[in-house]
Amino acid sequence: xxxxxxxxxxxxxxxxxxxxxxxxxxxxxxxxxxxxxxxxxxxxxxxxxxxxxxxxxxxxxxxxxxxxxxxxxxxxxxxxxxxxxxxxxxxxxxxxxxxxxxxxxxxxxxxxxxxxxxxxxxxxxxxxxxxxxxxxxxxxxxxxxxxxxxxxxxxxxxxxxxxxxxxxxxxxxxxxxxxxxxxxxxxxxxxxxxxxx
Ligand code: SF4
Ligand code: SF4
Ligand code: SF4
Numbered sequence: 001x002x003x004x005x006x007x008x009x010x011x012x013x014x015x016x017x018x019x020x021x022x023x024x025x026x027x028x029x030x031x032x033x034x035x036x037x038x039x040x041x042x043x044x045x046x047x048x049x050x051x052x053x054x055x056x057x058x059x060x061x062x063x064x065x066x067x068x069x070x071x072x073x074x075x076x077x078x079x080x081x082x083x084x085x086x087x088x089x090x091x092x093x094x095x096x097x098x099x100x101x102x103x104x105x106x107x108x109x110x111x112x113x114x115x116x117x118x119x120x121x122x123x124x125x126x127x128x129x130x131x132x133x134x135x136x137x138x139x140x141x142x143x144x145x146x147x148x149x150x151x152x153x154x155x156x157x158x159x160x161x162x163x164x165x166x167x168x169x170x171x172x173x174x175x176x177x178x179x180x181x182x183x184x185x186x187x188x189x190x191x192x193x194x195x196x197x
Pocket of ligand 1: 037038039040041042043045046083084085086087088089
């Protein structure tokens with residue numbers, strides 16, 4: 001097993017950069033930094049890292065608030081200025097690099113623009129595209145999809161739908177659908193549509 005203390009900040013940055021959502025990038029970076037290279041010898045970096053992780057967790061969990069952005073900027077700036085070594089400064093710099101992007105702003109509005117943070121998305125079936133083949137029923141291990149397979153000469157089918165209360169947002173039904181009828185939508189928009197109907 002790799003000793004996490006030996007992991008280099010540059011390697012963490014590279015893996016973090018592979019993520020699409022900037023909030024997820026920052027959370028991944030700080031989580032890995034805390035698990036490995038962060039040695040705890042100076043306060044701005046050690047305390048700042050724990051605080052930044054708490055704020056970023058809040059943001060990806062769907063509880064982002066405007067004050068989180070101010071708090072995170074303050075923490076990251078403190079890390080950049082006050083950290084004793086390059087590792088802490090680079091971590092503060094990484095957060096500041098992404099904080100003013102549309103991705104962060106979107107989370108403040110209750111939307112993950114990259115549609116990757118599960119708290120901000122829903123999986124849904126586009127009825128007009130669904131041929132009621134039933135492939136998704138087999139793909140979903142969580143019993144979250146309801147519907148009746150189409151059978152010849154029988155009418156009155158129950159349309160296919162995804163139950164929000166059971167869906168764990170694993171995404172496995174998406175590639176299983178031959179019609180590309182299962183799509184990811186913004187949870188906020190979906191909720192507004194449900195209230196309106
Ligand atoms: S800035 Fe450097 S010395 Fe200070 S806690 Fe972070 S890793 Fe340790
Ligand atoms: S995202 Fe996962 S849990 Fe949700 S309906 Fe699709 S397969 Fe089932
Ligand atoms: S796999 Fe696609 S087309 Fe088939 S029933 Fe499910 S949503 Fe409809």
